Amino acid sequence: MSHRVLIVDDEPNIVISLEYLIKKEGFEVAVATDGEAALQQAADFVPDLILLDVMMPKKSGFEVCQALRADPAQAAVKIIMLTARGRETEVAKGLALGADAYITKPFSTKELVLQIKSLLA
């Protein structure tokens, strides 16, 4: 039974890279390119893990995270924040909002895959 991963990012090239990476690991992939679509997909696709960018139109990654964590139906979802905003305060904010991990871009592909695997294990 393969895990489902939702990729949320508005940068097309990054989406391509992430998609390839995760599909290679054998997971199912869905994509959302803004915050609202992200929540929609979370409900529809019911992923096991979400790769969440912060800087997005419509709703930022923080808001999405907060909304997901507030929703009891999404209690089991793992969230990895994946963002170029790497200041300490933002890391803390992300984790405080309920993210399970916080990875700054540019990221190491190996590390990302490891993180995903460990969370889904």
Added chain:
Amino acid sequence: MLQGWVIVLASFLYLGILFAIAWYADRRADSGRSLIANPAVYALSLGVYCTTWTFYGSVGRAAASGIGFLPIYLGPTLLFALAGFILHKMIRVAKTNRITSIADFVASRYGKSQLLGGLVTVIAVVGVIPYIALQLKAVSNSFAILASYPDIIMPAKAGAVPLLQDSALYVAMILAAFTILFGTRHLDATERHEGMVAAIAVESVVKLVAFLAVGVFVVWGMHDGVGDIFAQAALAPEVAHRLASADSPAAYGTWGTLIFLSMFASLLLPRQFQIAVVENVDESHLRRAVWMFPLYLFLINLFVLPVALAGLLHFPGGGGVDADTFVLTLPMAHQQEALALFVYIGGLSAATGMVIVETIALSTMVCNDLVMPLLLRLPVLGLAARADLSGLLLEIRRWAIAVILCLGYLYFRVAGEAYALVSIGLISFAAVAQFAPVVIGGLFWKGGTRDGALAGLAAGFVLWTYTLLLPSFAKSGWLPDGFIAHGLFGIELLRPQVLFGLAGLDEITHCLVWSLLVNMGAYIGVSLMRVPNLREARQATLFVGGAEAAGIPGWRGSAGIDDLLPLAGRFLGLERAQEAFSRHARQRGLRSLHELPADTRLVGFAETLLAGAIGSASARAMVASVVTEEPLGIDEVMNILDEASQVRAYTRELEQKSRELTRATAELRQANARLQELDRMKDDFISTVTHELRTPLTSIRAFSEMLHEDPRIDLAQRSRFLGIIVSETVRLSRLINQILDLAKLESGRAEWTVAAVDVAEVIREAADSLAPLFVDKRVSLQLDGCEAGLNVLADRDRLMQVMVNLLSNALKFVPVASGRVKVDVGAAAGEVRVSVTDNGPGIEAGDQEVIFEKFRQGTGNTDVLIDKPQGTGLGLPISRQIIEYFNGRLWVESTPGAGACFVFTLPRQAGDNGASQPTGEQP
């Protein structure tokens, strides 16, 4: 029984009792339970007015001219009964100003002039010497007469007895010693002598009782009542003749003079002033005194006429018995030894009372107003530095007493026989009458000045000396009497007793007329010659203005322009003050400010003027302190004003500095806020930039790693990924360049190559460079109005950058294949206008400014993933910077759904066509 030693013993006994009373009264005063604080005592003490002149002399005068003895008692009676307000005022003023003598009064009133005080003292001493001599004469005569009992022998002529056998000398010496003991035991700051007052009151009682006793004896002892005396007198022709002479017209004239003189004397004689004013304990005592004193006078004069008549009847035809002595000789003639002794004691009482008070008052004046001012002026004595001068002061007073009595005795020897007792007294009255104009004027007229007072007193004194004193010496033989008959230097008009031909008056009246005329004339005339100065005005207010002036808000007083102008000038500046006063003078119809009189209006104006500078309260206080009594000299006032103005200037400075500080603080706060904002902006910028830089890096790294990890990725994927890596690298480079460019532009460190640029040419070149992209996207590009000759002053490359930016933006947003971009160029009002219009989605109103912000891009695309604008979001901000650098404007006009139109304008430059050599010149 009445041997010499008995009389002497009785005398000393009486004096001893007096001394004891005085000592006891002083003790009581020191312990606070004053004996004399009692209106009856005050009224009785005023009886010191009645001396041996009253005791012996009245009878003598009555015997010579009937009721002609009365006027000198009518004067005081009228003064006290009808003009008591003068006394009230005098007492009040004296108390308020701490006056200690008549000299002090005059000196203080006219600006605290020591010269004036000295002059008054001299006049008082000279004027009263005859009066003292009179007492000496009376005592020694009465002693001599009594001692020769039972014979009645008139004493020898005053100058005839050899010096050392002259009882008068011993009387003088004893009185001097007694007075010194009495009055100079200690100094009192108020110059009050409670013991003396008590003794004087007792003396008044003694002499009254003695006289009444004689009267009773004469009327009912010797005769059968008053009616009997008058009846007998009418029968004796020469007596009746004496009575009748009282009705002559000359007598009335003399009456007027005498009433006049005695009115003044009862107040202005040093001893009267001392007792009535200085020694007064309570002003309310005066109310009792105004009727008690006239009553006393009435009682003591009650039996004068009967005694006189009885004496004339008993010692007929001038039988060798002086009428002056009737009070003594009548009892003697009837063997009434006890009564005679009592009468003698009464006479002694009268004399000692006068001498003690008079000499104490005079010695106080001599010490305070004559000697001490002179001594203090001699720096060699170093007196001003000595802390305690009381010992010296007492010594001076003792010597003064001794000298005065000595002079009194001398006058007695020299001139004592020229006149009867009464006439001698009148000489003194006329002398102290010279004080009347300055004293009465000082109490009721504010215009009196020191110079006026000096002139009046000096003139009056000179005339008194010439018309009265010198003749009295001459008539006794001590001066050649030629000048009396023929006038000074033989000029008839200058005859002392018929001066300038004024004949027909008795010498007293004559003297009075001339001396008072000259006195008042000089006083008023010289006073009017100038305005009272500040000190005089101040004192005038205190004396004339009465209690209202004593430091109560509604001040009254005057000060002259000579003092008010500098005062105001110190505060307002002399020019402004002069201006103001000149205006005031003009308003009052005067030509210049120097004509302004020293009156209330002027000072009121000055006060208002000052109030404008220092506030009304301060102005009032300043003016009040200057016009009313305050131990502030004009220098001290100036110092206070200077200090106050310095303080105000300093306060103003401080206030200004404080305001500046507040302003500076506000500015600093603003700057700080700006800095913080900038700091935040910088943080945001950095954060945004790093984000923007990291995004392409992310792709580059991810794809690089993926390719690296798995070399077996198929070719199609591989080239796709590599393509992305390349384009992201390009993107990254472009971003970095633009960021640096923007940074350079914003910091002003960009290098500009400025020249006249042909706009149309630049547009064409930009269009050409982008043509392939337009062709790719199948978007049409139209150029309108691109004529030559539209020059602007700019950097060619930068202008190109702007055109490329605008064109590529348009290209980015127009739809594929149906996109149309149009460039319009035109000139209007000295400007070149370029617009780039597209038929893309347009820009919402809210975004039309946002797009010019850094890193912001337009929204409103439906599919962001596909159509996410390729760009950094820095193009437009950079373009704007460039355009604005060259004094142009860049903006957008757009309606959503109807495309966008980007417009910029630049100032037009007249220049050659095609000349685009970079000159590097800045406009």
